[in-house]
Structure formats: structure tokens, C-alpha cells
Amino acid sequence: MASSVWKGMLTFGLVSIPIKLFTAARSKRIALHQLHKECNTRLKQPLFCPHCNRFVDRSEVVKGYEFEKGKYVVIEPDEIKKITPASGHNMEILAFVKASAVDPIYFETSFLSVPDSEGNKGYRLLVKALEDTKMLGIAKVTMHQREYTVFIRSRDNGLTLHTMYYANEIAHLAQYGKDEVNVSPQEIKLAQQLVDTLTAHFKPEQYHDDFQVRLNALIEAKLKGKTIAAEPEAPRAPVIDMMEALKRSLAATSGGKKPPKNAPKLKIVAEGSEEAAQPAAGASTGTHGRPRRRKAS
Numbered sequence: 453m454a455s456s457v458w459k460g461m462l463t464f465g466l467v468s469i470p471i472k473l474f475t476a477a478r479s480k481r482i483a484l485h486q487l488h489k490e491c492n493t494r495l496k497q498p499l500f501c502p503h504c505n506r507f508v509d510r511s512e513v514v515k516g517y518e519f520e521k522g523k524y525v526v527i528e529p530d531e532i533k534k535i536t537p538a539s540g541h542n543m544e545i546l547a548f549v550k551a552s553a554v555d556p557i558y559f560e561t562s563f564l565s566v567p568d569s570e571g572n573k574g575y576r577l578l579v580k581a582l583e584d585t586k587m588l589g590i591a592k593v594t595m596h597q598r599e600y601t602v603f604i605r606s607r608d609n610g611l612t613l614h615t616m617y618y619a620n621e622i623a624h625l626a627q628y629g630k631d632e633v634n635v636s637p638q639e640i641k642l643a644q645q646l647v648d649t650l651t652a653h654f655k656p657e658q659y660h661d662d663f664q665v666r667l668n669a670l671i672e673a674k675l676k677g678k679t680i681a682a683e684p685e686a687p688r689a690p691v692i693d694m695m696e697a698l699k700r701s702l703a704a705t706s707g708g709k710k711p712p713k714n715a716p717k718l719k720i721v722a723e724g725s726e727e728a729a730q731p732a733a734g735a736s737t738g739t740h741g742r743p744r745r746r747k748a749s
Contacts, residue, residue, distance in 0.1 A: 464545035469571040476562035540594040582606035642698040649705040
């Protein structure tokens with residue numbers, strides 16, 4: 453069972469709901485470790501103290517703030533507990549706002565909330581209220597030594613929370629959003645038609661990280677003494693006439709065809725064959741046997 457990252461009370465008005473928070477999503481990537489080229493042994497990064505001129509164990513580590521170059525004030529764990537605000541245990545909803553008024557750029561990390569048994573009714577009432585009104589709750593919660601502002605929204609019969617990027621954390625680019633190019637009504641119409649032909653229902657399971665899939669295929673091939681040859685990438689013609697490019701794209705999609713992908717296809721070939729781009733040795737495991745890996749999902 454997954455471990456909760458926070459446990460406390462969710463409150464609004466006089467209603468208190470005991471809940472637990474769980475991480476809603478995690479990136480899944482194949483981990484490539486740093487190895488010693490000579491023997492394929494995984495390298496370590498020990499902690500070294502230049503003052504004592506020795507390596508130190510993690511049990512000897514404390515945290516501190518550098519207030520001057522080379523000078524630190526040490527912060528003890530019990531001191532952190534003393535200054536933890538009330539939001540460390542109570543997540544109070546401060547306001548409700550229209551969901552449509554919140555730009556998704558403010559969404560940072562997502563969490564799933566689950567009520568304790570005694571909080572089921574209050575939890576369901578809040579889920580239903582947010583769903584019917586299309587509102588988001590805004591609350592504060594402290595975890596991982598930081599106080600977060602969070603959005604609380606109804607999703608799939610539960611409450612999903614998103615930590616919020618603060619306004620001063622959103623990047624501002626002078627060149628972003630500048631409207632300095634004139635487009636004709638005909639170009640706009642063709643672009644809208646192209647959007648219409650590519651419109652589909654959102655099915656998240658259809659989208660994958662192709663690089664991770666190919667990396668996993670490369671690892672599998674090398675473990676079998678093979679290598680992967682990439683087919684040459686087809687050159688792309690520069691866009692000279694926007695109207696012509698839109699017309700060609702529309703013609704391709706209208707016929708049930710989608711524009712070709714630019715990513716090169718992978719071909720697994722036997723090691724040392726003429727098709728191999730380069731003669732590659734099989735996966736070398738040094739003295740540690742078969743390397744561990746995680747398949748991309």
C-alpha cells in the first residue's frame with residue numbers, strides 16, 4: 453500500500469474532515485547510472501568534510517543556513533517542529549474560486565486525498581458541492597518543511613489537490629504573447645479546419661514517452677548481444693507559403709492520414725551484421741552480473 457505524505461484535518465467553516473494525502477503521479481523513467489569505465493562498477497558519491505579531512509556517515513549530517521561565506525547557523529530537527537505552522541496538521545480552506553478562473557500554469561504537484569472512516573460524509577458533501585458549483589477550494593498546508601498553497605478540486609468522485617506556483621514563480625518573457633504578425637481570414641479558416649480534422653477525445657493511455665520505449669528496446673537488444681540501427685531521418689522542406697502548407701496538411705488529414713512523424717524508426721539488428729550502424733558489444737556487466745533496469749511504461 454502506498455505511504456501517505458501528509459495526514460491531518462481538512463476544514464471549511466465548522467466542518468472538519470480527517471484525510472490523508474498520497475502522491476497522485478510520478479514520472480517513470482529508466483535510470484542510467486554512472487559507472488566506472490574500466491570495470492563497469494557503479495560509482496558512489498561519498499560525503500567528504502574538507503575541515504576534518506575524512507569521509508562522514510549520513511548519521512553525522514545536520515542542516516544549516518549559510519549567513520556569511522563559510523559560516524552557518526545550524527537548524528535542529530526539533531526546532532523545525534517548533535516553528536511548523538498550524539497548517540502542518542490542519543488544512544483550512546480559505547476561499548472558493550471558479551475553476552475556470554484558474555490558469556493551469558499555476559498547478560504544480562498533484563495529490564490524491566482519502567478520508568478516514570469518520571470523515572466520509574463531510575468528504576462526500578465537499579466533493580458534491582465542488583462538482584455542482586464548478587468551484588475550487590484554496591487552502592494552505594505545510595509538508596516537507598514548506599507551506600504550500602493548494603487548489604482542491606472535485607475529480608472522479610474524490611478530492612484532488614494541486615500545489616500552487618506562486619505569482620512570483622511564474623516566468624515572464626517580454627517576447628511571449630506578442631501579436632506582431634498579420635494573418636488573413638483565409639489562413640485562419642484553414643487553420644480552424646485543420647484543428648477540426650485533428651479533433652479527438654482525450655485518451656491519456658494513447659500517449660507514451662517514445663524515448664523511454666526506445667531506450668528500453670536498446671537495453672533489451674544489448675542484453676541479447678544485438679544493437680539498434682536508426683533509419684535515416686527524412687528531410688523536412690522549409691515552410692515558404694503558409695497557405696500552401698495549411699492546404700497540404702488539411703488534404704493529408706482529410707484523407708484519414710496524419711502528418712508523418714519525424715522520429716526515426718528503430719531496427720534491431722544482429723551484432724556485427726552489415727545493417728548495424730556500428731559494431732556494438734553486448735551489454736557488459738563487469739563483475740556485477742546482469743544489470744537491473746526498469747521498463748518504461
